[in-house]
Amino acid sequence: MKEMLIPQEFRRLLDTDWRESAVYGGRYSLKSHTVARILLIRARQKKTRVLCCREMQNSIADSSHQLLHDLIREFELNDFKVTDKSIINTVNGSEFLFKGLHRNEQSVKSTEGIDIAWVEEAQTITNTSLEILTPTVRKDGSQIIYTYNRLEEDDPVHMRLVIEGRPNTLIINVNYDVALKYGMMPEVIRLEMEDDKKNRPDLYKHKWLGEPLQLVESRIYKDWKIIDEIPHEARHERYGLDFGWLPDKSSLVSVYYYNGGYILDEENTQLEWANRDIASTIKNLPNKALTVADSAEPKSINEIRDYGVNITGAKKFPDSVRAGIKLVQGARISVTRRSKNIIDGYKNWLWKIDKDGKIIAGVPEHEPDALAASRYALETLIRPIEETISQEVIQQEPESPYDGTIPVTQPRKSLLEEQMELLNKQ
DSSP states (O other): OOOOOOOGGGGGGGOSSOSEEEEEESTTSOHHHHHHHHHHHHHHHSOOEEEEEESOOSSGGGSSHHHHHHHHHHTTOTTEEEOSSOEEETTTOOEEEEEEOTTOHHHHHTOOOOSEEEESSGGGOOHHHHHHHHHHSOSTTOEEEEEEOOOSTTOHHHIIIIIIIOTTEEEEEEOTHHHHHTTOSOHHHHHHHHHHHHHOHHHHHHHTTOOOOOOOTTBSSOOOEEESSOOTTOEEEEEEEEOOOTTSOEEEEEEEEETTEEEEEEEEEESSOOHHHHHHHHHHSSOOOEEEEOTTOHHHHHHHHHTTOOEEEOOOOTTHHHHHHHHHHTSOEEEETTOHHHHHHHHHOBOOBOTTSOBOOSOOSOOOHHHHHHHHHHHTTSSOGGGGSOHHHHTSOOSSSOOOOOOTTSOOOOHHHHHHHHHHHO
């Protein structure tokens, strides 16, 4: 075994005299890597059953499994056996299990004998998930570790542990200075941090210092509301799908209509997601609705359609991205707390700015995958997208068979009625 460094700031996690621990801070503060190392050390010391969980886990690839596996190989911890679904210590029988909390209540409740639970991306978990998890981890001496970057002032996990407080709670607040202190920050990451600090101070405070999300003037979308759950009265309307090719991910998003606005709920976002698996996921979801996908991939759309999915391509034309952004900007949008990639895109996708801090006109670079999927669906719901562009663009032939002119709040029009409307506009 190679020597494993544990920064002093995290050493208390090796102790057993606390019940819950909030480990929070900004990017590159070594939270996940250090907690994973500590859990491996404790699992070698004595038989320990560890539950690694997060709000959304559609597959083992979404979990901390890969991080633990990488550390086992890096530090030559040959007493661990890694399988596709678990990690077991062959000497003392310690075991790592991996579960998602959302839509998985019975499976989580039935998990017995947990010594330590580690909740990653804990800023995304809801009060409901907290109420399920905490009584499940009930063994004498059991502990729960939450690692997170703060999202809002009233994040449920932060309110519970830091603002309101709980008995025997260990609070660890760390930022990137820990990585600098121990020489663990790559130069490319340090330069990114320095650039944000100089040119995007609001983003720097949230991203690197872990402060709650604040309004950033150069953010493309603003005033989105983060909600814990989807109201029962909300009506599911669409799925949005963006195809990703390495290094980008594919993303599937549900869109609901509620009280004059729209709710975005991330179903899955992952690398190298095969079309067959995408189709299977959509078909197994409880809500049946049209899927609007990236029309730059007509072969993928046809393949998914052949698997029995009701799918069409998003309408694209010159300046369609800018038009779609404008469309979404005018809508009232809410996002479920568990939708990590949508929220990450929302807070980090910015307009280009010049050296004087002014926004540069044009289409912003690299739309995040989950935001693109959301936009494709929303473009078919909010209002006819033709209204957002010039008459010249309206008259161009669309690249996708979907014409984008039917708001879901109105009865479906016949083809003749649609053609007459277009003729009247000319």
